[in-house]
Amino acid sequence: MNRPHPNSPVELPADDRSTSPVTGYTRAHWEAAADGLLKAAWQWATPNSALLDLPGRPSASGVRSDGLEGYARTFLAAAFRVAGAGGKDPHGWLDRYADGLTAGTRTPGRDDTESWPLIRDHSVFGQPMVESASVAIGLRLTRPWLWDRLDPAVQDRAVEWLRGALRHTPAPNNWYLFPYSVAGFLESVGRGDAETARTRERALDLLESWYRGQGWYADGDGRAFDHYNGWALHLYPVLDAHLSGDSELSAHYGARLREHLESLSLLFGGDGAPIHFGRSLSYRFAAGSAVGLGALTGHTPLAPGTSRRVISGALRYFLDRGATGTDGLLSLGWHGTHDATIQPYSGPASPYWASKAFVSLLAPADHPLWTATEEPAPSEGPDRVLALPAPGLLVQSTRADGIVRLHNHGSDHVRPHEGESAVQDDPLYSRQSYSTVTGPTARGNAADNHLAVVVDGARSGRRAIRPLGAGGGDGWGWAASWHRPVFAGGAPMVPGLRVESVTVVRGRYELRVHRVLGAPPGARVEQTGWATGPGSAVASALHGLHGWESQDEVRAPQGTAYTPWAVLPRLGTEAEGSVLLVALASLTAEPGAAVLDAVVSRVNADGDTVEVCWAEEAATTRIGFGPVEVTVEHG
Incomplete structure (x- = not known):
């Protein structure tokens, strides 16, 4: 039986110190954490489930974009949770997201209770382009249980809304991987064409120009090196190659992920904390998403028990320190709310990019990531x-x-x-x-x-x-x-x-x-x-x-x-x-x-x-x- 965490309303199983002697966390804890975060967020859904209007100060993009952000980012957590369980959905998450997709795409751009905002250029309240990638990946992961069961008219509306990401200009950085991910989904459901091919080629060309070596990308044409390497610049191409079965792309980008993890894995302290550096730190345990992805795909230098030690250490670090308030929602901040940590583009649902960490749940229960005994993190070894x-x-x-x-x-x-x-x-x-x-x-x-x-x-x-x-x-x-x-x-x-x-x-x-x-x-x-x-x-x-x-x-x-x-x-x-x-x-x-x-x-x-x-x-x-x-x- 799950029980409330002492510093969070999220209900977790009792610690398991047999296979997880350091963190006590197992795959069951990860599933329970995902369910707890989703349950808290869904209390703020609009009547037809298209928007999750979480409480708090709005972002620079406005409250409607923030509501879409709540839908999209939590959908990513639900998709990893359900897909990793082979379609088992004991809480009925996918029915809610199907309803929301239906309502949100009915009249996009309309100023009503449910309609999603249109996807436009990054310079014109462009946040919906970011969220389109999470929607697309969520649909791709759950295709047999959600997309394939939708009415064809709803599918057509969703495709038209998503294509807005392909037809507008991203910010000059990791944003190019958002339309790339949308195009990957469209191709996976037979909706590919010259537009999707061109979008993907453009993103990969830019990604090559941003690669600097040692597993590190610059986030754009400048010299920004931060957590976006793990939770964006590696995550999107490697996950896309994994889902498509493209062995050539998997080998190319997977080799870079492996090299990146040589250094990234050292950037977690003995208490589980990621390094406090760079923007968007309110995404918190998303910092471990690349570690989980490496274990899932085999592109990692880490032993399975070490990978679990790192990702579970990060998850537990934040749950133990009040990252969720009494309402169970992830706050804008680090431990709790912290204004100086956040950026103007962050809204109440922004912290739910932490959902990327649940990519680890795509590894089934019998995967070594979950069955191996935890081993020390790199920072727990010699100096x-x-x-x-x-x-x-x-x-x-x-x-x-x-x-x-x-x-x-x-x-x-x-x-x-x-x-x-x-x-x-x-x-x-x-x-x-x-x-x-x-x-x-x-x-x-x-x-x-x-x-x-x-x-x-x-x-x-x-x-x-x-x-x-x-x-x-x-x-x-x-x-x-x-x-x-x-x-x-x-x-x-x-x-x-x-x-x-x-x-x-x-x-x-x-x-x-x-x-x-x-x-x-x-x-x-x-x-x-x-x-x-x-x-x-x-x-x-x-x-x-x-x-x-x-x-x-x-x-x-x-x-x-x-x-x-x-x-x-x-x-x-x-x-x-x-x-x-x-x-x-x-x-x-x-x-x-x-x-x-x-x-x-x-x-x-x-x-x-x-x-x-x-x-x-x-x-x-x-x-x-x-x-x-x-x-x-x-x-």
Whole structure:
């Protein structure tokens, strides 16, 4: 018998610690979680089931689009749930979605209680194009039990509505995979033609141009690398190839998924949390969808028990921390509601893209994903450092506390046509480092993990991030980048001002080295560390090693997704011309961790070169600029 979760109305079976010794979750828990989320959402359906008008502030696209979003995103969860059970539908979910499809497509675009909005260009309230993909995939997954039983007239209306996605312009990023998925469904039910073929070819051509290597895609023509890799750029083509049985496409995109999972699987902490980085974080456990898809299709480097540990850990992490309110609905936020985490395009039903995680239910009950005994997640193994030159990221995990840290030297979410504007930097991309136990501070608060140049009282932001390389060796790694400081107040930039940054990690330590070039007279430079809350189980430390003159703490009254208010350590110094700055940072939950002033025995800075001698072992790290080179010598 299922019972209510202590922090959520979702009813789950008792923990099963025999095959799932870490999370206690089995396939039955996943089915129950899907049912619980659907049950809560369906309380807000319109009379004929076409829209799910969940409560909350509307998105920028308006309430009708939000209602379609509620229908489409929950349909995805129901489709994975029913298709994975071979059509068994004990709660009658598909009857409701069939009724909604019938009502929603009767008079699209009409301003009434049930009609769906038309699909238009992304620049004209284009959110329905996003939702068309979930509708199409849901119909494709449940074809024998829903689509094939519809009246032919309803099928024709649905096809005409869906074709709007093929005839309008997507946003210049992963959105091209939405009409791609619609076209895949249309072809699967005998409605393919030159229009569907052209749509699919265009999407795959763009996907090739966005591939950067090491299993990572840019989300568009810029340098945005984030969770959209897993829950969109890999999910749609690999799932499409799996459903169509196209072995050639499956091999091509599956190989990239396998390589992506080498790094993505490390971005989940020992507590199950995904890395808190990038936009749309309210999709929460969707971060594990690529892991489940890899296990389903066989395109994964992970053992089945490891895959289940990762996906179940993420699901449990959020259910245990109040991701659903007392009404059972997923909230806009991280643990609970958190305004600074959300984007203007997010509405009350947006968090239900978390439904993508239930792709794992397509693996039947006797699949190794569900029958194998859970094995430790990659972050629960030995300390790991993974350098990713393609996206310009550096991953650092420590076994003692299960924390994973991501040092960002390549992902900026600046679209090519935007150039380097002085728009406020985006906390979800612009910070130097992110983790599984801390979040960035909100706009308007002191920025965590940030190197700012202060000119005439204005602090600089970090917009376009230009990678300078990444690499490493046994137990250590580095990544480097440069950026042009820009200012939201006063002059937008200072001619010749440039910051080159290198992060070197080993164990729990982060060596942060910056070369500031062209600082004007009267300028000041500040470096902040990790933001943590009072009484936090994690400790943030920042220690100046060279070039820094002062040290203090600064408050962030709006806190982070993890704490209602936060403090962060800060270093400062006056600067003019060229300066070389070296600091040591740490984020740890390890009891009795050594203080940072005892970690480094000596620092030599000479021109463009820094040498750091570590006290704990006979090792010297050398960082050279122009070009950037990082080496470690032992003995």
